Amino acid sequence: MLKYIDMIGDENMNKVKPRTLSGFVELLPQDQILFNKVKDTIRNSYEKFGFVPLDTPILEYSDVLLAKAGGETEKQIYRFNKGDTDISMRFDLTVPLAKFVAMNYGQLAFPFRRYQIGKVYRGERTQKGRFREFYQADIDIIGDEALELTADAELVSVIYATFKDLGFTDFTIKINNRKILNGLFEGLGLKDKAVDILRIIDKIEKIGEKAVIEMLLEVEVQEEKIEQILSFLKISGNNEEKILKMEKLDINSEDFLTGVKELREVVQLVNGFGVPDKNYEIDTTIARGLDYYTGTVYETVLNEHKEIGSVCSGGRYENLAEYYTNKKLPGVGISIGLSRLFYKLEEAGVIKASASTCADVMVIPMIEDISYALKIATSLRENGVNTEVNYSKKSLKAMLNYANRIKVLYVVFVGEDEVKSSTVTLKNMTTGEQETMTLQNAIDKVLTK
Amino acid sequence: MLKYIDMIGDENMNKVKPRTLSGFVELLPQDQILFNKVKDTIRNSYEKFGFVPLDTPILEYSDVLLAKAGGETEKQIYRFNKGDTDISMRFDLTVPLAKFVAMNYGQLAFPFRRYQIGKVYRGERTQKGRFREFYQADIDIIGDEALELTADAELVSVIYATFKDLGFTDFTIKINNRKILNGLFEGLGLKDKAVDILRIIDKIEKIGEKAVIEMLLEVEVQEEKIEQILSFLKISGNNEEKILKMEKLDINSEDFLTGVKELREVVQLVNGFGVPDKNYEIDTTIARGLDYYTGTVYETVLNEHKEIGSVCSGGRYENLAEYYTNKKLPGVGISIGLSRLFYKLEEAGVIKASASTCADVMVIPMIEDISYALKIATSLRENGVNTEVNYSKKSLKAMLNYANRIKVLYVVFVGEDEVKSSTVTLKNMTTGEQETMTLQNAIDKVLTK
Numbered sequence: 001m002l003k004y005i006d007m008i009g010d011e012n013m014n015k016v017k018p019r020t021l022s023g024f025v026e027l028l029p030q031d032q033i034l035f036n037k038v039k040d041t042i043r044n045s046y047e048k049f050g051f052v053p054l055d056t057p058i059l060e061y062s063d064v065l066l067a068k069a070g071g072e073t074e075k076q077i078y079r080f081n082k083g084d085t086d087i088s089m090r091f092d093l094t095v096p097l098a099k100f101v102a103m104n105y106g107q108l109a110f111p112f113r114r115y116q117i118g119k120v121y122r123g124e125r126t127q128k129g130r131f132r133e134f135y136q137a138d139i140d141i142i143g144d145e146a147l148e149l150t151a152d153a154e155l156v157s158v159i160y161a162t163f164k165d166l167g168f169t170d171f172t173i174k175i176n177n178r179k180i181l182n183g184l185f186e187g188l189g190l191k192d193k194a195v196d197i198l199r200i201i202d203k204i205e206k207i208g209e210k211a212v213i214e215m216l217l218e219v220e221v222q223e224e225k226i227e228q229i230l231s232f233l234k235i236s237g238n239n240e241e242k243i244l245k246m247e248k249l250d251i252n253s254e255d256f257l258t259g260v261k262e263l264r265e266v267v268q269l270v271n272g273f274g275v276p277d278k279n280y281e282i283d284t285t286i287a288r289g290l291d292y293y294t295g296t297v298y299e300t301v302l303n304e305h306k307e308i309g310s311v312c313s314g315g316r317y318e319n320l321a322e323y324y325t326n327k328k329l330p331g332v333g334i335s336i337g338l339s340r341l342f343y344k345l346e347e348a349g350v351i352k353a354s355a356s357t358c359a360d361v362m363v364i365p366m367i368e369d370i371s372y373a374l375k376i377a378t379s380l381r382e383n384g385v386n387t388e389v390n391y392s393k394k395s396l397k398a399m400l401n402y403a404n405r406i407k408v409l410y411v412v413f414v415g416e417d418e419v420k421s422s423t424v425t426l427k428n429m430t431t432g433e434q435e436t437m438t439l440q441n442a443i444d445k446v447l448t449k
Numbered sequence: 450m451l452k453y454i455d456m457i458g459d460e461n462m463n464k465v466k467p468r469t470l471s472g473f474v475e476l477l478p479q480d481q482i483l484f485n486k487v488k489d490t491i492r493n494s495y496e497k498f499g500f501v502p503l504d505t506p507i508l509e510y511s512d513v514l515l516a517k518a519g520g521e522t523e524k525q526i527y528r529f530n531k532g533d534t535d536i537s538m539r540f541d542l543t544v545p546l547a548k549f550v551a552m553n554y555g556q557l558a559f560p561f562r563r564y565q566i567g568k569v570y571r572g573e574r575t576q577k578g579r580f581r582e583f584y585q586a587d588i589d590i591i592g593d594e595a596l597e598l599t600a601d602a603e604l605v606s607v608i609y610a611t612f613k614d615l616g617f618t619d620f621t622i623k624i625n626n627r628k629i630l631n632g633l634f635e636g637l638g639l640k641d642k643a644v645d646i647l648r649i650i651d652k653i654e655k656i657g658e659k660a661v662i663e664m665l666l667e668v669e670v671q672e673e674k675i676e677q678i679l680s681f682l683k684i685s686g687n688n689e690e691k692i693l694k695m696e697k698l699d700i701n702s703e704d705f706l707t708g709v710k711e712l713r714e715v716v717q718l719v720n721g722f723g724v725p726d727k728n729y730e731i732d733t734t735i736a737r738g739l740d741y742y743t744g745t746v747y748e749t750v751l752n753e754h755k756e757i758g759s760v761c762s763g764g765r766y767e768n769l770a771e772y773y774t775n776k777k778l779p780g781v782g783i784s785i786g787l788s789r790l791f792y793k794l795e796e797a798g799v800i801k802a803s804a805s806t807c808a809d810v811m812v813i814p815m816i817e818d819i820s821y822a823l824k825i826a827t828s829l830r831e832n833g834v835n836t837e838v839n840y841s842k843k844s845l846k847a848m849l850n851y852a853n854r855i856k857v858l859y860v861v862f863v864g865e866d867e868v869k870s871s872t873v874t875l876k877n878m879t880t881g882e883q884e885t886m887t888l889q890n891a892i893d894k895v896l897t898k
Binding site: 099391 | 530551563723811
């Protein structure tokens with residue numbers, strides 16, 4: 001609680017206008033309850049697979065946090081001095097993980113499987129659905145020296161289980177391998193243009209084939225090579241057919257062959273992990289960023305809401321913490337942009353706040369002495385029913401109004417009759433039904449709602 | 450995940466030393482799991498009473514956040530400019546609540562009952578057990594214009610339920626009323642010295658009576674008045690006796706009488722809320738800060754670990770948001786300094802990390818084809834068992850070593866025999882017992898651990 005406050009009580013003093021920084025989310029309780037449900041579901045799903053939690057500080061030494069950041073990242077960072085210390089706010093959960101693993105290498109068991117759900121900060125120009133403070137929900141599997149390809153497949157099963165738990169069925173996890181793309185460019189003699197080309201083809205879903213061709217011509221890719229790239233991107237069929245078509249392309253690149261081999265193996269393993277065929281597919285257009293990922297890459301699309309873009313992305317990287325340590329720590333990770341996902345799902349009407357209270361039941365005492373009502377409330381809580389007692393002594397109408405406003409599901413009336421007969425009167429606030437019964441019956445009714 | 454990263458892979462490049470800011474906590478997984486358990490327990494307890502969650506931003510406009518802060522608070526704040534914006538990090542959860550309620554007054558139902566568990570930031574000089582980034586777990590009940598005294602009593606029952614849920618039995622919630630102390634000083638003609646005197650007597654537990662007398666003499670309180678103050682502080686007996694003794698003191702102050710009346714009522718109500726006698730008592734020495742609280746004040750002491758100090762404190766305040774709005778919003782709140790509590794409890798050996806993994810079970814496939822093992826893992830998860838699959842293809846010894854290191858409770862072996870007979874072999878890692886059984890039996894065994 002607050003300390004050191006000056007006692008100023010002048011009623012006419014100037015008020016400060018209460019406001020929240022732009023790009024910073026602050027939800028009303030009904031939305032917050034819903035958001036927490038989504039967050040809890042993701043956490044539970046991650047824990048089901050045995051991932052352990054990490055909760056790193058939001059502030060870090062700037063030189064540690066920005067050890068491998070480049071121009072654009074640095075511009076977006078919240079960075080300041082406190083005393084002599086140059087401090088930055090974390091902009092993702094991956095760099096703090098790298099720091100943590102490098103610092104605590106000797107105390108960790110590898111593969112180190114951690115999840116972290118927390119806020120990150122980016123001082124981007126704000127726009128609708130883009131936040132400066134937002135939650136990410138990450139998991140990563142870090143190997144010591146090496147990490148088997150099975151981990152890449154397991155993460156697909158984690159994405160699948162998580163979105164299933166969130167209530168989705170019609171979604172597709174798109175899988176690719178960065179070695180394939182890199183190898184393709186190498187084979188076509190376009191290695192020096194790879195970054196440009198990746199950036200352009202990454203947009204093909206958004207801007208269409210024609211615009212991509214124009215942009216590729218602009219960066220001086222020859223027409224015949226553009227054709228080869230496009231025919232690669234258009235490879236179709238089921239996963240097995242896509243792999244076979246890639247193998248037949250006869251690209252002169254070891255990377256390409258390794259990438260196809262890895263992709264084949266990951267896809268076969270994903271099948272073993274029990275992910276239904278309809279929920280994953282090879283997508284040769286997925287690139288994910290420019291230079292970070294070195295193997296498997298993922299994106300996840302809700303098929304009925306493709307406009308949201310990828311709701312869960314990630315991939316395999318060669319070396320997590322090379323800026324801090326000589327240990328080789330390959331890993332694979334995924335990240336859900338939780339705040340953005342929530343915002344988009346609510347905007348699309350996919351999720352709706354149904355209850356605006358944490359209480360299942362509001363106990364309303366109808367008599368002066370509230371001790372029986374309080375005992376009822378304690379029993380309800382002990383039986384797992386979240387319970388609020390309305391001890392406001394307002395009119396019945398006012399108390400029911402309040403119950404309606406906070407959208408409580410049941411009201412329990414406790415009056416003289418109930419005290420005498422050791423019963424309660426339970427009112428279902430949705431149906432309006434009202435019935436006097438034993439407390440145990442009321443508990444059963446509420447719990448089987 | 451990371452974007453915009455420059456591709457630098459030079460093995461001989463200079464490494465940045467990975468380190469964490471001093472005063473910032475970063476727990477190893479086994480401690481983090483334990484910390485999360487404590488945090489979840491508090492959250493569940495708060496929700497049982499129907500409090501709704503709030504999650505305000507960590508950054509706020511400085512003029513909003515510091516509207517009522519004074520000298521000491523301002524010095525401790527993390528404050529910086531981003532572009533033209535003067536930004537500060539929250540130093541508690543009360544000011545953001547005030548801002549939120551003032552901003553959203555029309556959309557809230559009163560009494561507004563919210564909880565918030567989150568990190569706050571104070572740039573204090575670091576010392577053992579004091580943090581610059583730490584969790585607070587707050588609840589507040591905010592009334593519109595008025596708030597019944599029952600709320601003050603309800604919070605005592607919330608503190609009681611929460612610490613009981615945390616596994617404590619021997620703790621005392623100490624209750625006082627600030628009007629009594631203020632009235633006492635008024636009655637003694639010491640109103641202008643009240644702040645000094647409160648600061649001094651607040652230390653009586655720590656520094657003893659003699660030192661308190663000396664300090665009171667220093668601020669020029671007459672000896673006979675010191676005697677009266679001390680005899681007031683030493684009022685003893687059970688709660689009823691203490692109230693009677695106070696009433697008999699015949700202090701000439703309306704505030705004093707109101708305070709005693711309120712205290713009597715709160716204590717009676719607390720009894721009605723079912724809090725056992727042994728877990729709460731009137732303590733006339735509790736003052737809590739200098740100017741914020743205006744009625745009931747609380748502190749909570751673990752009797753076997755008094756050295757920790759108060760683990761949950763709070764009280765009644767007159768007006769939550771007067772710096773932002775003309776609405777009168779009286780409230781009552783409590784706060785648990787979660788990070789400090791956790792640190793002190795671990796230091797005192799009260800809580801110990803028992804498991805260092807979120808997984809209850811590790812499935813170890815003994816054959817090349819892991820598909821049966823993966824199916825077993827999925828079934829375990831569907832039955833509420835957190836399960837990790839060890840697909841590392843290392844030696845059995847290495848896999849069991851890893852299982853031991855992450856302190857998994859059970860290992861499930863899946864080999865040829867198990868596949869053939871549709872069974873699993875369950876090994877209890879604590880007792881070493883090992884038995885082949887149906888999956889359902891294994892699930893039952895693990896869940897009844």
